Amino acid sequence: MSIASMMMSSLHVTASSAPSLHPKTFYSSRNASRRPTTCIRSSGDKSGEEFPLIKLDRRNMLIGIGGGLYGTTLGLGHDQKAAADPVGPPDLSSCHAARDLDTTNTTDYACCPPYTFPLPNPESIPSYKIPKNPILRKRKAIQMMTPDELYKFESAIAEMKKLDKTDPNNPWSFTQQAQIHCAYCNNAYYQYKTDKVPLEIHFSSLFLPWHRWYIYFFERILGKLIGDDSVALPYWNYDNPDGMAFPKAYDNPNSPLYDDLRNKGHAYARNYVDLNYGGEPYTPPPQKQLIDENLCYLQTIFNQGEVDPLQFIGCPIAAGVQWGYQYAGLLESLHNSVHQWTGPIASPNFDMGNFISAARDPIFYAHHSNVDRLWDIFRNCFLKTELETTSTDWLDASFVFYDENKELVKVNVKDSLRIDNLGYSYTSMPLVWKDFSKACKIRPKITCTATAVEFGSVPKALVSDPIRVLVKRPNSSRSKSEIQNTLEVVMVDGIEVEHTSSTRFDVFINTPSDNSTHLGDFVGSFTTVAHGHKHGETSDGNEKKLGLKLGITSMVSKLNAEDAESLVVSLVPRMGPVVVGGVRIEQIEKKTA
């Protein structure tokens, strides 16, 4: 069976038959006139043009019922262009079992939190008041923790795990904490006030702030459990050679930090994480090369993020937009590799290798503490504006958590942006990748003899050989000012993956005049982690396709390629079945945010 037909058949698996618990509610058109988010997506979009406004009037809402609010009624097809409300807190009453649709695994995962009834309407959940504390919690690199600090942290995790046995419905218990992650990313909730649009906090700019709040409360609960507010999450410092190895503290079977469901082939103490991990069979590159490649990858994403912050954090999405209509940020994509490398090889890849179960492994919180830290470093050292985006779709998006007093509270993105306000800090470690002088020269040359041709209109499966595509640039030989005012990006469209597999492909660009077989320079990767639901599963059970957007502005100048009318874009398959629908280059006018 070909990959494409395999994928086709998976499209027909019935979506979770969740009971319709929530009343039909209507989309508010209240904010339909404010500026929409710019995140160009499909080939139909003109470069640099903002999404046209679509007024969501009540009549459209009514027609929308039962047909999937977007797409069908508004005829948006593949383009989700509506300006709408920011993603709101989940409709708690819509919580239903998340389902792993892997045919070999028909288990339902009950991820819903132990709410007490009657369930509050999201609007009546109080907003969280950030305590006005001095900085109390100092998050340290694991390898720098003293035995006392580690002991304190382990005792707190042990207390949390104890609750699993003594009081399993306690929202503070370790399992209940892990379920929060499952619920928010495996379609257990529908978005409030939408017609069953699943709530998913991965694959968009919700990723970083949501996980920041998630581990923030987790950390505060740890403090409560041992009556010591100074207890802080460690971070897995894999951006630094000294912390790149799988942390020893998490690999002691007698420690509460241990988890048995890992890839025993490499996720063990003193073995270095591979951010370029491409699945099994796997022979790690020599350690020095592995370190350099990791540092190179980090440098690449920060440099691209400096040019275009939305690439770093991901694309904002508005409420009611089906998952899969946005782009994951570069940091999220890098983060996926750590999940893939740590989780077990065999499907369903529990724990770290599947979002349903990832937070059951204590290393998850050390991983996310580092992701959170890398975002903070980005904001402090690379972001040239005050905010990554002024889009209210991002800033006003909100979530619900149990706080350290077991109260349900509402938090938003805006309030998450400054960690000093949140009462924790990261002790600094050298940013080796930042001034990594060898830059990325270390990456071994990948060659391929296939000639680059235009992509054409037929989707292609990425199997074992790279696909080399000759892609036209909208404009070439531009003036200096034209170049300065635009972001040049490679867009890969119509990406289909199986939700039960983790996937990855790498993207390289080169000039066509370089007749060599060298694929050129690495510009980024597409990665997904196995999920308990179909990627982009919609309320009508249809599969939506994903996209990838990678900045090449600085690479074009590095390659001296401004005069080239086309570039050779190479897609190198690394892991899992992937089908790609097209490749194009866009030159997007920079917005003055």
Ligand code: C2O
């Ligand atoms: Cu929600 Cu590391 O993923």
